[in-house]
Structures are given as C-alpha cells and as structure tokens.
Amino acid sequence: MKIIYFAWVRERTGRSQEEVDLPAGIETVAGLIGWLKTRGPEFEHAFENERFIRAALDQQMASNDTPLAGTSEVAFFPPMTGG
Amino acid sequence: MILKICIQPDDFDTAIECARLTEGNKNVGALVTFTGLCRDDDGRLAALELEHYPGMAEAEIQAIAEQVQVRWPLDGLTVIHRIGNIKPGENIVLVVTASRHRRAAFEAAEFLMDFLKTNAPFWKKEHLADNSGAQSETGWVSANDADDDAIARWRTSKKT
Numbered sequence: 738m739k740i741i742y743f744a745w746v747r748e749r750t751g752r753s754q755e756e757v758d759l760p761a762g763i764e765t766v767a768g769l770i771g772w773l774k775t776r777g778p779e780f781e782h783a784f785e786n787e788r789f790i791r792a793a794l795d796q797q798m799a800s801n802d803t804p805l806a807g808t809s810e811v812a813f814f815p816p817m818t819g820g
Numbered sequence: 821m822i823l824k825i826c827i828q829p830d831d832f833d834t835a836i837e838c839a840r841l842t843e844g845n846k847n848v849g850a851l852v853t854f855t856g857l858c859r860d861d862d863g864r865l866a867a868l869e870l871e872h873y874p875g876m877a878e879a880e881i882q883a884i885a886e887q888v889q890v891r892w893p894l895d896g897l898t899v900i901h902r903i904g905n906i907k908p909g910e911n912i913v914l915v916v917t918a919s920r921h922r923r924a925a926f927e928a929a930e931f932l933m934d935f936l937k938t939n940a941p942f943w944k945k946e947h948l949a950d951n952s953g954a955q956s957e958t959g960w961v962s963a964n965d966a967d968d969d970a971i972a973r974w975r976t977s978k979k980t
Contacts, residue, residue: 744871744943745960793941796876812873812941816963819870819877819901819942820856820913820933 738805740773742783743814746790749783759805766792767801769811789815821889822896822918825881827872829904832914841896841918848895850922852929854915860908866949870903870912873941877901880940888932892917892924899932901942934970938963 741754763772770787773780784790792799793812805811822841826832834853842848858868881899888897896918906912915932917925944961 741873743873743941744945745958748958793873793876796873796879798939812876814873814941815943815960817938817941818944818961818963819872819940820937 738808739810741810741812743812745815746783746813749779751779764804764806765801766794766799766803766805766811769805770801770813783813791816821894822898823885824898824900825878825885826898826900827874827877827881827903828900829902831902831911832900834914834916837898837900837914837916841898841916845895845918847920848918849920850918850925852917852922852925854913854929854933855911856913856933858906858908858910858912860949863949865908865946867908867947868906868912869945869947870901870906871943871945872901872903877941881936884932884935884939887935888917888928891931892919892928894919894924894928897928897932899936901936901940903942931974934967934974937967938971 738757738759739754740757742750742752747753760772763769770784770790774784791814794803794805794808795810834855838851838853842851885897885899888894894917896916898914898916900914902912915929917929919925919928946959946961
C-alpha cells in the first residue's frame with residue numbers, strides 16, 4: 738500500500754511517500770494510524786494530535802473507522818488551507 | 821456551460837478568463853470574479869508556499885463545481901488555483917462565474933470559494949520577512965473555524 742504525506746505531516750514524518758506492507762489485523766484508518774505511530778518518534782510526533790489529521794483513501798476523504806480493504810493509496814494531511 | 825478547472829504555478833489574466841466565458845454567448849448578463857491575493861499582513865510575510873494533492877485537488881474542485889451547477893443555472897465557471905511560491909500582492913486563486921442574472925453568479929462564486937477553502941486539498945506555508953516574528957512551529961497556516969462556519973450556512977440556506 739502506498740502512503741502519501743502532505744504539509745506538516747510530511748515534514749514531521751520526514752518523507753513524502755512510501756510503500757508499506759500492512760501487518761495483519763490493520764483494517765481501518767484508525768488502525769493504520771495506530772500502527773504508524775509504533776514505527777518511530779517521527780511518526781509518534783506527526784500523529785500525536787489526531788484531531789488535526791485528515792485522511793484520504795484513493796483520493797476520497799475518509800474517517801477514522803473507514804475500512805482500508807481494497808485501498809491502494811492512503812494520504813495523511815492537516816486540515817486544508819487553500820483559497 | 822463552459823467549465824475550466826486549472827491548478828498551475830503560473831499567474832492568470834482575469835480579463836482573458838472573463839472573455840472566454842462571454843465570447844459567443846450573449847445570454848450572459850452577469851459575470852462575477854473573485855480573486856484571492858497573497859497579503860503581507862503589514863509587512864510580516866515574505867511569501868506563501870502553496871502545496872496541493874495532485875489529482876485529488878482537481879477532483880474536489882470538480883465535485884464542488886458539480887454541486888454549483890445543480891444549485892445555480894450558470895453559463896460558465898472558471899476556477900484557477902496557483903501552487904508554489906507566491907509573493908505578497910500576487911494572485912492565488914481566481915473564480916469566474918457567468919450567468920443570465922446576477923444573483924446566480926454572485927452566490928455560485930461565493931459557494932465555490934467557501935467549499936474550496938474547506939474541501940480542496942491545498943495547504944499554505946508562511947515564509948516570514950524576518951524570522952523573529954510570531955509564527956507557528958513550522959509556518960503552516962492553521963485551518964480557520966470561520967471557514968467551517970461559512971460552509972455550514974449553505975447547508976441551512978434554501979436552494980435558489
């Protein structure tokens with residue numbers, strides 16, 4: 738599965754995208770965030786305040802309990818500030 | 821109905837974009853433009869850096885444009901959003917709406933901007949004129965509660 742990071746989530750994780758092999762049992766956005774946070778202090782820092790994290794699955798906005806099944810691209814980013 | 825959605829580093833020419841929506845269509849009686857500019861906040865800001873999610877940003881604007889067309893009878897709609905480094909005084913975003921009557925053009929432009937700010941994946945980072953000024957941890961602009969309020973009011977307002 739491809740994971741993309743934007744804005745300060747990208748800066749905190751220190752990467753713009755990566756390919757990951759999901760461990761068994763990770764089935765939702767919340768589960769994925771929980772697992773990412775175990776991968777190191779940079780991920781702990783990026784996801785420390787989940788209130789400010791938005792997620793998109795295959796470019797569709799998702800919520801914490803959205804299932805990951807069938808998803809090829811997950812994106813994490815802060816609330817939007819365009820315009 | 822002419823629809824143009826464009827995300828680009830380059831500046832845009834509002835007059836050219838307006839002409840595209842009125843050329844050959846004399847049913848257009850109202851043309852509204854909104855231009856969002858980079859402000860320097862009284863000299864505090866040196867530049868804004870605009871980041872976006874390629875693909876999703878275009879798709880979200882397209883989805884908002886479809887909602888706009890359901891609510892208002894438009895003859896034309898243009899949305900151009902710049903990305904990259906933008907200096908104070910420069911353009912960031914352009915919305916042009918064309919319709920037979922003014923109310924549709926005014927409201928459609930406002931609706932589009934309100935939803936673009938909240939739903940389209942763009943992020944602004946501030947680069948300060950001097951580094952001593954007050955700045956968030958990384959310079960990333962925080963989302964504004966007023967923007968959420970702006971879209972909430974469209975959910976309660978009646979369809980025109």
